[in-house]
Amino acid sequence: MSGVNTAGWRPSMNSTEGVATGPVTASGDRALMLEEPLIFELDGEGKWGVDIDACERPMASALAKFARKAAPALPGLTEPEVVRHYTRLSRQNYGIDLGPFPLGSCTMKHNPRLNEKMARLPGFADVHPLQPQKTVEGALEVIEQLADWLITLTGMASVAMSPKAGAHGELCGLLCIRAALDARGETRDIVLVPESAHGTNPATAAFAGFKVQTIPATPEGRVDVAALKEKLGPDVAGVMITNPNTCGLFEPELKDIADAVHAAGGYVYCDGANFNAIVGRVRPGDLGVDAMHINLHKTFSTPHGGGGPGAGPVVLSEALAPFAPLPFVTRGADGSIHLVEEENRGEGHDRAFGRMVAFHGQMGMFTRALAYILSHGADGLRQVAEDAVLNANYVLRSLDDVLEAPFGASGPCMHEALFSDAGLPEGLSTLDIAKGLIDEGFHPMTVYFPLVVKGAMLIEPTETESKQGLDRFIASMRRLAERAKAGDESLHAAPFYAPRRRLDETRAARKPVLVWKGDQTEG
Numbered sequence: 296m297s298g299v300n301t302a303g304w305r306p307s308m309n310s311t312e313g314v315a316t317g318p319v320t321a322s323g324d325r326a327l328m329l330e331e332p333l334i335f336e337l338d339g340e341g342k343w344g345v346d347i348d349a350c351e352r353p354m355a356s357a358l359a360k361f362a363r364k365a366a367p368a369l370p371g372l373t374e375p376e377v378v379r380h381y382t383r384l385s386r387q388n389y390g391i392d393l394g395p396f397p398l399g400s401c402t403m404k405h406n407p408r409l410n411e412k413m414a415r416l417p418g419f420a421d422v423h424p425l426q427p428q429k430t431v432e433g434a435l436e437v438i439e440q441l442a443d444w445l446i447t448l449t450g451m452a453s454v455a456m457s458p459k460a461g462a463h464g465e466l467c468g469l470l471c472i473r474a475a476l477d478a479r480g481e482t483r484d485i486v487l488v489p490e491s492a493h494g495t496n497p498a499t500a501a502f503a504g505f506k507v508q509t510i511p512a513t514p515e516g517r518v519d520v521a522a523l524k525e526k527l528g529p530d531v532a533g534v535m536i537t538n539p540n541t542c543g544l545f546e547p548e549l550k551d552i553a554d555a556v557h558a559a560g561g562y563v564y565c566d567g568a569n570f571n572a573i574v575g576r577v578r579p580g581d582l583g584v585d586a587m588h589i590n591l592h593k594t595f596s597t598p599h600g601g602g603g604p605g606a607g608p609v610v611l612s613e614a615l616a617p618f619a620p621l622p623f624v625t626r627g628a629d630g631s632i633h634l635v636e637e638e639n640r641g642e643g644h645d646r647a648f649g650r651m652v653a654f655h656g657q658m659g660m661f662t663r664a665l666a667y668i669l670s671h672g673a674d675g676l677r678q679v680a681e682d683a684v685l686n687a688n689y690v691l692r693s694l695d696d697v698l699e700a701p702f703g704a705s706g707p708c709m710h711e712a713l714f715s716d717a718g719l720p721e722g723l724s725t726l727d728i729a730k731g732l733i734d735e736g737f738h739p740m741t742v743y744f745p746l747v748v749k750g751a752m753l754i755e756p757t758e759t760e761s762k763q764g765l766d767r768f769i770a771s772m773r774r775l776a777e778r779a780k781a782g783d784e785s786l787h788a789a790p791f792y793a794p795r796r797r798l799d800e801t802r803a804a805r806k807p808v809l810v811w812k813g814d815q816t817e818g
Contacts, residue, residue, distance in 0.1 A: 344374035404757035410663040424654035450580030451610035464588025464607030474618035474648040483532035491540035516542035533562035539709035541745040553583025572710035575677030595664035606660035682758035716750030733790035735771035
C-alpha cells in the first residue's frame with residue numbers, strides 16, 4: 296500500500312464470514328456491481344433520443360374527447376443514456392446462461408440455440424394466422440409432426456394443440472370432460488384433487504364450474520387410494536392427479552386409480568407438468584389417463600417466463616378425442632394438409648366443445664419443441680428423463696444428511712428433491728436458506744411448496760445440469776445448512792451481496808407501488 300493514501304478507508308466486515316467488502320463509494324457502485332436508479336430519476340427536461348417532426352392537430356372526430364390534454368409523463372433521456380440504463384439493469388438479472396435454476400415449480404433449463412435458429416427461419420418466424428392456408432403448409436406440417444410425437448410419446452388417441460399454457464391446458468381437458476358428460480346426459484359436478492397435485496388443479500376445476508373435493512396424501516407423500524375410492528360416486532366427474540406429483544414422487548397406483556374412476560363413470564385428468572421425468576419411459580395412456588396437458592417449456596425446452604409465451608397441448612384418450620376443441624390439422628385423401636376450423640368436423644368428430652383461442656397456438660413454441668425432439672430422437676428423449684431423475688436423486692442424497700428430507704425414506708425421487716426446515720434451530724427457516732442462496736450466486740429454490748410439507752424447499756435440477764455444476768450448488772446448500780444449524784442468525788439479514796437487501800415481501804405484494812409519482816418516500 297506504499298504511496299497510496301488510505302486515510303478514511305476502513306473495510307466493512309461481514310461478521311459471519313470475515314470478508315472485507317470495501318468502502319462505501321461515492322457513486323453507489325461496487326466495481327462491476329452497478330447501482331442504477333429508476334429511469335424516471337434519470338429524466339432530463341428537453342432531452343430525447345430522436346427528432347420527431349411536429350404534427351398538426353387532428354381534425355375533429357368522434358374520438359376527440361379522448362385526446363390528451365397534456366404530453367405523456369415519459370422520462371427524457373438521450374440514446375446513450377437509455378442504452379446504458381437497460382444494460383446496467385440487465386447486469387442485475389439472473390438467467391439460465393449464468394447458472395442453474397433450482398426452481399421446482401416450473402422447469403428452467405437450457406434452451407438449445409439450435410431451437411432458436413429453427414424458430415427464426417423464414418416461414419416460421421414471420422407467419423400470420425390470417426394467411427391463406429396454401430401459403431403456410433410448411434408451418435402446418437410442423438404442427439402435425441409435433442402432434443404426432445406427442446401422441447406417440449403419451450400413448451393417447453389425439454391432441455389439442457391450441458392451449459397456450461399448463462393451466463389453459465387443464466381447462467381444455469376439463470371442458471372436454473364436461474362435453475363428454477353432457478353427451479351422456481349426465482350432470483356430474485365433483486372433481487377429486489389430491490393434496491399432492493399442483494395448485495392450479497383445484498383452481499381450474501372451480502373455474503370450470505366443478506366442486507372440488509380434496510384427497511389426502513399418505514405419510515409417504517402419495518395419493519391415499521382408499522380415501523379416493525371412498526369418494527367415488529355418481530356425482531364425481533373425474534380426478535385431477537399430478538404424476539409425478541409435487542412431492543417429486545411417482546404415483547405407482549395410478550392405473551388402479553384410473554380403473555376405479557372409470558368403473559364409477561368418471562374420467563382421469565393427469566397434470567403433465569412433470570412429464571419431463573417420465574418421457575420416453577412411461578406412456579400415461581397405458582395408465583388409464585383420459586386427458587393430460589404437456590408444458591412444452593418444461594419437457595421440450597421452449598423458453599418460458601414472465602407470463603409467456605407458453606404452450607400447453609392436451610393429449611386425449613379415445614373417449615375424449617371427439618370433444619377436442621377446434622382447430623386441428625389434418626390431411627386429405629390426396630395427402631394435402633390443411634387446418635380444420637369449421638364447427639362441423641364430420642361424422643364422429645362433430646362434438647367439439649368450441650375453441651380455446653382465436654387462432655392455432657404458438658408457432659414459435661411448436662418449432663422449438665419439434666427441433667428439440669428431432670435433435671434428441673427417441674433414445675435421447677428417454678435419456679432426458681433418466682438424467683433429470685439422476686440429477687434430482689444426486690441432490691437428494693447429497694443433502695439428506697444436513698437437511699430434513701420428509702419423503703427420503705420413500706425411495707428414489709423423480710425429477711425434484713424435496714426438503715424441509717424441520718431440522719433447523721428455532722427462528723431459522725426456509726426463507727433464510729433461500730436468501731442465503733442468493734449470496735452464494737444462485738437463484739433460490741421453490742419455497743413453501745408443496746403445502747403438504749411445512750417449510751418446503753423444492754429443488755429441481757433438470758437434466759441439463761452437469762455434475763460439476765450440481766456439486767457447486769450442493770456445496771453452497773451444505774454450507775448454508777451448517778450455518779443455520781450452528782445458529783448463525785446473520786442469515787436473517789441475507790442477502791448481503793445482492794443489488795438490494797431483503798425486502799418486506801408481504802408489504803410489496805399487498806401494497807405495490809406501480810406508478811411513478813415523483814419523489815417518493817414510501818415503497
